[in-house]
Amino acid sequence: EDKVVQSPLSLVVHEGDTVTxxxxxxVTNFRSLLWYKQExxxxxxxxxxxxxxxxxxxxxxxSILDKKELFSILNITATQTGDSAVYLCAVEAAGNKxxxxxxxxxxxKP
Amino acid sequence: DTEVTQTPKHLVMGMTNKKSLKCEQxxxxxxxxxxxxxxxxxxxxxxxxxxxxxxxNESVPSRFSPECPNSxxxxxxxxxxxxxxxxxxxxxxxxAPWSGTEAFFGQGTRLTVV
Numbered sequence: 001e002d003k004v005v006q007s008p009l010s011l012v013v014h015e016g017d018t019v020t021x022x023x024x025x026x027v028t029n030f031r032s033l034l035w036y037k038q039e040x041x042x043x044x045x046x047x048x049x050x051x052x053x054x055x056x057x058x059x060x061x062x063s064i065l066d067k068k069e070l071f072s073i074l075n076i077t078a079t080q081t082g083d084s085a086v087y088l089c090a091v092e093a094a095g096n097k098x099x100x101x102x103x104x105x106x107x108x109k110p
Numbered sequence: 111d112t113e114v115t116q117t118p119k120h121l122v123m124g125m126t127n128k129k130s131l132k133c134e135q136x137x138x139x140x141x142x143x144x145x146x147x148x149x150x151x152x153x154x155x156x157x158x159x160x161x162x163x164x165x166x167n168e169s170v171p172s173r174f175s176p177e178c179p180n181s182x183x184x185x186x187x188x189x190x191x192x193x194x195x196x197x198x199x200x201x202x203x204x205x206a207p208w209s210g211t212e213a214f215f216g217q218g219t220r221l222t223v224v
Binding site for chain 2: 045098103
């Protein structure tokens with residue numbers, strides 16, 4: 001059975017802090033790893049990672065994948081209150097199957 | 111247009127009712143998905159359609175019946191639901207076969223079964 005585990009479950013930081021979120025996975029026929037941000041309803045796409053060791057960056061967010069050790073990290077630097085959300089990691093396997101981790105709830109305090 | 115549109119946004123139904131959730135995308139995506147999300151939990155995959163054919167059914171009870179009438183539309187027919195089926199139902203789509211692109215999610219239908 002495909003498995004995606006995220007840590008920590010939740011964290012509270014202050015504006016300006018840097019956060020690092022972890023995602024480890026065990027899936028058959030790995031295709032890609034995706035990060036989503038979910039605030040109220042629909043998860044919104046952040047990154048898709050397919051190759052090991054290549055950092056994807058978008059503003060204050062960055063992510064990297066290690067296919068040998070089967071994990072990914074999502075970094076958020078200079079956090080803002082608008083970064084408060086649940087961050088979901090999902091792994092795409094063969095057959096277009098997307099399996100989500102349990103999410104990390106981030107609260108950024110002013 | 112990178113939108114996945116779901117209707118209705120909210121639905122309250124009785125346990126004897128029959129209702130349908132609708133999902134539409136015009137991105138030319140050929141894989142579409144239904145997910146169920148309970149409060150404070152991640153989305154759980156229910157069904158995957160690939161090229162309008164059901165490719166994955168994650169052992170979903172038969173009171174949930176998916177339908178893909180064409181490549182842009184995905185329905186979820188509901189019948190004789192239980193209160194524990196109350197959840198946010200998310201539709202998503204992506205290119206298929208796998209082409210290295212992300213899945214786009216709709217805003218969801220919040221379903222309450224009374």
